[in-house]
Amino acid sequence: MAVPPEAAGQAAVSQDSAGHALKPHLKRDHVVIRFAGDSGDGMKLTGMQFTTESALAGNDIATLPDFPAEIRAPQGTLAGVSGFQLNFSSSEIFTAGDEPNVLVAMNPAALLANIDDVPPNAVIIVDREAFTDANIKRAGYKSNPLTDHSLDKFQVLEVDVTKLTTLAVHGMGLNNRAVFRCRNMFVLGMLSWLYQRPIESTLKYLESRFKKTPEILEANVRVLKAGFNYGETTEMFASSYEVPAARIVPGLYRNITGNSATALGFVAAAVKAGRPLFLGSYPITPASDVLHELSGYKNFPVYTFQAEDEIAGVCSAIGAAFGGAIAITTTSGPGMNLKAEAVGLAVKVELPLVITDIQRAGPSTGMPTKPEQADLLQSMYGRHGESPIPIIAASTPADCFDCAYEAVRIAVKYMTPVILLTDGQLANGAEPWLVPEAEKLAPIKVEFATNPEGFMPYNRDSETLSRPWAVPGTKGLEHRIGGLSSENLTGNVSYSPANNELMVRTRARKIAGIVREIPPIEVFGDPGGGDLVVLGWGSTYGPIREAVKHVREKGKKVSHIHLRYLNPLPRDLADTLKRFKQVMIPEMNMGQLLKMVRADYLIAAFGFNKIQGRPFKVSEIENRINRALEG
Amino acid sequence: MAIALTRKDFVSDQEVRWCPGCGDYAILAAVQKTMPEFGISPENTVFISGIGCSSRFPYYMNTYGFHTIHGRAPAFATGLKISRPELDVWVVTGDGDGLSIGGNHLIHVLRRNVDMKILLFNNRIYGLTKGQYSPTSEVGKVTKSTPAGSVDFPFNPITVALGTHATFVARTVDVEQKHLGEMLKRAHAHRGSSFVEILQNCNIFNDGAFNDVSDKGLKAEHQLVLEHGKPLIFGKNRDMGIRMNGMRPEAVHLGNGVSESDLVVHDETNLSLAFMLGNFEAPLPTPVGVFYAVARPTYDGAVNKQLEDARAKQGAGDLKSLLSRGDTWTVS
Numbered sequence: 001m002a003v004p005p006e007a008a009g010q011a012a013v014s015q016d017s018a019g020h021a022l023k024p025h026l027k028r029d030h031v032v033i034r035f036a037g038d039s040g041d042g043m044k045l046t047g048m049q050f051t052t053e054s055a056l057a058g059n060d061i062a063t064l065p066d067f068p069a070e071i072r073a074p075q076g077t078l079a080g081v082s083g084f085q086l087n088f089s090s091s092e093i094f095t096a097g098d099e100p101n102v103l104v105a106m107n108p109a110a111l112l113a114n115i116d117d118v119p120p121n122a123v124i125i126v127d128r129e130a131f132t133d134a135n136i137k138r139a140g141y142k143s144n145p146l147t148d149h150s151l152d153k154f155q156v157l158e159v160d161v162t163k164l165t166t167l168a169v170h171g172m173g174l175n176n177r178a179v180f181r182c183r184n185m186f187v188l189g190m191l192s193w194l195y196q197r198p199i200e201s202t203l204k205y206l207e208s209r210f211k212k213t214p215e216i217l218e219a220n221v222r223v224l225k226a227g228f229n230y231g232e233t234t235e236m237f238a239s240s241y242e243v244p245a246a247r248i249v250p251g252l253y254r255n256i257t258g259n260s261a262t263a264l265g266f267v268a269a270a271v272k273a274g275r276p277l278f279l280g281s282y283p284i285t286p287a288s289d290v291l292h293e294l295s296g297y298k299n300f301p302v303y304t305f306q307a308e309d310e311i312a313g314v315c316s317a318i319g320a321a322f323g324g325a326i327a328i329t330t331t332s333g334p335g336m337n338l339k340a341e342a343v344g345l346a347v348k349v350e351l352p353l354v355i356t357d358i359q360r361a362g363p364s365t366g367m368p369t370k371p372e373q374a375d376l377l378q379s380m381y382g383r384h385g386e387s388p389i390p391i392i393a394a395s396t397p398a399d400c401f402d403c404a405y406e407a408v409r410i411a412v413k414y415m416t417p418v419i420l421l422t423d424g425q426l427a428n429g430a431e432p433w434l435v436p437e438a439e440k441l442a443p444i445k446v447e448f449a450t451n452p453e454g455f456m457p458y459n460r461d462s463e464t465l466s467r468p469w470a471v472p473g474t475k476g477l478e479h480r481i482g483g484l485s486s487e488n489l490t491g492n493v494s495y496s497p498a499n500n501e502l503m504v505r506t507r508a509r510k511i512a513g514i515v516r517e518i519p520p521i522e523v524f525g526d527p528g529g530g531d532l533v534v535l536g537w538g539s540t541y542g543p544i545r546e547a548v549k550h551v552r553e554k555g556k557k558v559s560h561i562h563l564r565y566l567n568p569l570p571r572d573l574a575d576t577l578k579r580f581k582q583v584m585i586p587e588m589n590m591g592q593l594l595k596m597v598r599a600d601y602l603i604a605a606f607g608f609n610k611i612q613g614r615p616f617k618v619s620e621i622e623n624r625i626n627r628a629l630e631g
Numbered sequence: 632m633a634i635a636l637t638r639k640d641f642v643s644d645q646e647v648r649w650c651p652g653c654g655d656y657a658i659l660a661a662v663q664k665t666m667p668e669f670g671i672s673p674e675n676t677v678f679i680s681g682i683g684c685s686s687r688f689p690y691y692m693n694t695y696g697f698h699t700i701h702g703r704a705p706a707f708a709t710g711l712k713i714s715r716p717e718l719d720v721w722v723v724t725g726d727g728d729g730l731s732i733g734g735n736h737l738i739h740v741l742r743r744n745v746d747m748k749i750l751l752f753n754n755r756i757y758g759l760t761k762g763q764y765s766p767t768s769e770v771g772k773v774t775k776s777t778p779a780g781s782v783d784f785p786f787n788p789i790t791v792a793l794g795t796h797a798t799f800v801a802r803t804v805d806v807e808q809k810h811l812g813e814m815l816k817r818a819h820a821h822r823g824s825s826f827v828e829i830l831q832n833c834n835i836f837n838d839g840a841f842n843d844v845s846d847k848g849l850k851a852e853h854q855l856v857l858e859h860g861k862p863l864i865f866g867k868n869r870d871m872g873i874r875m876n877g878m879r880p881e882a883v884h885l886g887n888g889v890s891e892s893d894l895v896v897h898d899e900t901n902l903s904l905a906f907m908l909g910n911f912e913a914p915l916p917t918p919v920g921v922f923y924a925v926a927r928p929t930y931d932g933a934v935n936k937q938l939e940d941a942r943a944k945q946g947a948g949d950l951k952s953l954l955s956r957g958d959t960w961t962v963s
Contacts, residue, residue: 055960056960058960058962201958250962252959253959253960254956254957254959255957255958267948267950271950278710297948298941299938299941299945300947300948301948302948303713305710308706308735308736312736312739315706315710315736316707316710316713317710318699318707319706319708319709319710322697322710323714324715435959472675472676472695472718473674473675473717473718478673478695480645480690480697480698481698482689482699484698492645493690
């Protein structure tokens with residue numbers, strides 16, 4: 001959009017093609033919108049489309065979906081409220097925002113579930129017709145919030161979404177249910193106008209989504225356009241807003257969720273390795289989308305095996321690894337427990353494998369759709385025997401690509417299972433992704449053993465200590481591997497006490513040696529040291545980075561270190577941390593990295609913990625930093 | 632192309648460590664003797680096992696081998712077979728490994744019809760853990776863990792396999808070297824999951840469990856050898872047969888007005904018949920042979936067909952276009 005550079009908040013008036021003056025639009029640096037409705041209202045879809053529109057408009061974006069575990073909880077109840085928050089900005093952003101500037105509430109329950117997060121003066125858009133006596137009561141309100149003045153501190157815009165949707169498709173002969181399901185497009189159209197988003201990408205999406213049902217396609221398009229035109233013509237909105245494009249690194253971008261990035265990272269790694277990808281997996285929230293996505297890439301080739309259970313998922317992957325495939329399994333916390341025995345076998349037989357744990361709030365079934373970081377110690381120690389495993393954790397949705405790729409690279413190079421940790425927030429959250437150039441990705445070298453001369457299954461590479469990968473079908477290399485303790489070099493079953501210790505120590509040394517792969521720590525802030533450093537891992541990256549930026553802008557000597565490699569830890573971590581007077585470790589658990597850092601380095605770090613199935617707010621971390629600085 | 636192979640090509644250099652007199656020796660000998668006939672070289676053959684006495688089997692075969700974890704061998708084998716369909720994959724399991732801890736994987740591999748041979752050594756006891764009752768032990772069995780007798784109703788491996796609509800289901804006996812070899816050949820010739828229950832004697836913890844079908848003096852009266860297209864006849868003098876009395880099978884003496892034409896003729900493609908035979912118990916004889924064998928597309932074949940079709944339709948995967956697809960925009 002060609003808009004002259006102006007100070008934020010200044011109005012610009014443009015004209016339409018006929019020369020009529022259009023409504024003015026105001027500039028905003030960033031806007032946070034939360035869409036909330038029944039889980040069947042299509043709020044996630046609305047949010048995702050608005051995200052795409054915003055990305056195409058050049059904004060930096062970050063999103064956070066929030067949906068219940070129940071697929072269709074009773075309509076109009078708090079349990080069924082589903083949400084999607086989007087932060088779009090003209091400058092670099094790291095989170096989906098602490099609190100929404102705009103809340104779209106499709107019914108009273110959606111309003112009640114979210115109202116506590118909405119700051120004064122924020123805009124609340126409601127579907128007025130959804131505020132019936134029955135719906136108000138079902139949500140748990142005592143009186144109608146639209147009329148009892150409880151919303152006076154907000155700017156409430158009451159829109160007859162249902163009625164206007166119905167009018168837009170009048171004469172098409174659609175049933176009520178079909179009409180009702182178009183309501184989200186009205187909201188999307190209206191907000192697209194309000195923030196001057198191009199709707200072409202949504203039109204394109206609808207065309208492909210409803211290719212086989214032309215009347216539903218037409219209805220959605222009509223309603224989308226009706227919403228857009230409603231914004232322009234009604235007197236409800238005095239102006240529209242513009243969030244100019246952000247200045248970001250040049251290149252080709254696409255919007256990507258963490259699960260999608262994880263899937264692509266694995267495909268890319270397999271292509272680079274020149275081997276087929278094999279995923280053995282069992283459906284589990286929030287990991288299933290990786291299975292869904294990979295099942296569409298058969299031509300690469302990608303094998304996806306939906307196993308009978310979590311155990312068969314990992315075992316089939318190990319079987320494929322034995323055969324020479326790039327083998328992976330995907331799961332979430334409870335599935336990790338089930339896979340643990342087989343992962344121990346993979347440690348013992350030293351086959352490459354990536355186990356992805358897309359962490360969710362536990363223990364047990366917990367809150368399956370909500371994120372947590374409480375599987376770190378399970379990843380470190382949750383197996384029988386001495387079985388060290390490299391652990392890599394992604395910090396943003398796009399980072400999932402790099403981490404999945406890196407996990408495969410290390411697994412193959414060191415002939416070891418690798419655990420990749422992401423979480424429900426990264427999995428479903430999205431951000432713009434600078435599409436990597438395939439040819440510039442780090443090489444992944446797969447060299448199968450072929451020479452029978454002196455071949456021994458546990459004859460190790462002198463540098464990496466990895467054993468040869470000798471796959472069935474190779475003449476002269478026939479050998480047996482298994483879970484029983486095995487003799488050094490030959491791999492024959494051995495109960496020798498000294499040999500067992502040698503093998504345990506050798507495997508431990510192999511994993512510890514991966515530290516060579518880890519680049520020096522990057523300190524955001526003061527590499528030489530300062531008053532406080534915030535140490536994080538995983539999806540806390542966004543809120544920590546933004547909080548540290550804020551306090552640094554106020555002159556505080558505070559820095560941020562974010563870990564990708566959790567086992568082994570970077571070799572310069574201890575020395576770097578010791579340059580700071582205080583070390584603070586925020587985690588969405590009870591202090592698991594904290595325990596590792598304190599145990600390994602005897603550093604008196606302190607934790608900041610949140611176990612609510614919700615990410616940290618920037619303000620929470622900022623306040624905790626300030627409290628620590630005050631002593 | 633047939634390759635000239637001998638038994639020695641399949642014998643590994645490892646010392647066999649089963650108890651002296653164990654039925655597993657006979658099974659190993661039969662497998663090593665039969666393998667050369669398949670014309671598949673050792674490097675293209677993979678034996679996968681779980682945990683238990685039987686699961687030590689791969690160590691003694693000079694092929695590729697993977698001794699995995701308890702009960703999960705079919706899952707490992709499935710992953711391998713899907714991604715390397717050209718390999719000849721064998722699973723060796725036992726009644727505890729395959730029907731207790733690994734029951735889930737066994738039924739799923741059978742229903743999927745993944746192309747592999749599954750040899751279940753049934754000795755009706757836990758041997759490696761020194762003598763607890765197994766899921767095939769009879770009710771009332773006194774073992775270390777059931778001093779007052781087991782109250783646990785057993786599985787019948789054949790009917791479990793038939794219940795999954797496995798495409799090849801057979802039974803044989805460890806000491807019946809000729810029949811065992813024939814069953815291995817039939818299993819190998821079948822495309823899909825071939826399930827072979829091998830009645831195996833554990834002379835330490837459950838000696839003589841199958842005496843009636845393995846003892847030279849007894850077996851003729853108690854063993855019913857199934858042959859496709861032939862009437863069900865057994866007995867030392869081959870003068871006994873199986874006849875239907877209404878909906879129920881019964882053992883009858885031939886003669887006195889009962890002729891062969893009154894007997895049931897075995898049909899390997901009849902699932903109901905197979906199920907009926909699978910449920911035979913005394914005083915009816917114990918059937919051995921192929922209960923059921925039908926052709927059905929294999930899982931691994933179907934999976935690889937989908938991959939080929941995708942490649943034919945979309946071309947080989949292109950990483951560059953995969954990464955940059957969808958709604959993209961360029962920042963300059």
